[in-house]
Amino acid sequence: MKNIKANFLPLSLMFIIPVINIMYGKLNNSINGCYNLVTDFDRSIPFIKEFIIPYWMWYPFIILTIVYICFNCRNAYYKTMITIVFGMLSCYIIYFFFQTTVPRPAIQGNDIFSHIIRLTYKWDKPFNCFPSIHVLTCYAVVRGARETKKIYNKFIINFMAIIIMVSTQLVKQHVILDLIFAILLAEVIYRFFAVFILERSTIWGKKLYWWWTMKKKLEI
Template sequence: MSRSWKAYLPLLWILIIPVINIFYAILNQAHIPVYSLMTDLDAHIPFVPIFIIPYLIWYPFIFIVLILLCVREQKVYYRTLVTQCIGLLACYLIFFLFQTTVDRPQTMGSGIFERLVGLVYSTDNPYNCFPSIHVLTSYLMIKGAVGSDFVSKRERTAVKVCAWSIIVSTLFVKQHVLLDVAGAIALVEILWYGVGRLSRGQQSKFKGEIVRQENVY
């Protein structure tokens, strides 16, 4: 019983995420200058309020996938969590040095989805856009699920569908533009590779130490 309880202790490291997110609130306001990365292609993407549903699903989705990885394969769990923490800190540094904004629709309907969008707008200022944290963390969950040998094909598919729905939703609810999405995906690819190389290097060093100690004896 105690062994199974201890197996879940690594989940406590997830609590570092809300601590790091304190910086988001501090930086989520206009600095001078504020840039716009909107392109002509972004202008042709329609505002589709119903996509606020996958946008909001992001909150439980991230924690559910991290829990799944922790239970199934802690090596991948730690790699995913470390990548996420470094990615968040990198985003906050970019927000501080290169603050961007997104043009939001001036008029919306009065339906339930429009009201949900309005609620998001009222609690999240239109800054901290590049790169998108929604996209960064959602895409990272795909990397983690695919990178684990103990996540089933069906579970990987579910993660991919949810993650890409969230990523697309950031464009349709006008919280982000295409360059925000591209920047976040590129950042994940770089950090995932770097954290993986660092982890393998540490493991090789540890194995080398064991071999040297065995040779001594």
């Protein structure tokens, strides 16, 4: 219980994600035109409808992994959150100026997987593809989890992230360039931008603490 209370305030930062995600729906269209980044490699990738399950596992996976990182390495948690938030904002800017689309296959069959894919295609229009937010967030939590201590948990997180990222290709929600650029974007933000923000915030935090302490002493 004490550990939960100690992490409650930092975890509240997660509410930023659904707030900025409002922009996703506003940009999920082809009003400004769209580009097709499908390559011969993408055409060679098979469509495997069963992978729609790990594709949807993205939601609980990201939430649970972020919470896990927060409980186990606060510094990595802040870097992960910075990467996700600024990564998503970067994606939205790209979507506005460079909207892409992914051709979707016709879905045959009445099995559960086919039904889920039809619902997915209905709810999520074939835009906002490059880069993939699915992949960007998965890679961000992998980078954050890498700084935690338990090797077994890191293995599970890496495995799940890879399966989810692969699923974006196998259910034809993204093309390979969406995946590659999302990983590169997340890596740059995590390694450079997030580290810089944390370093500056630490410096300013120490200065504010010193100022507050001196102010109290002078009042006494």
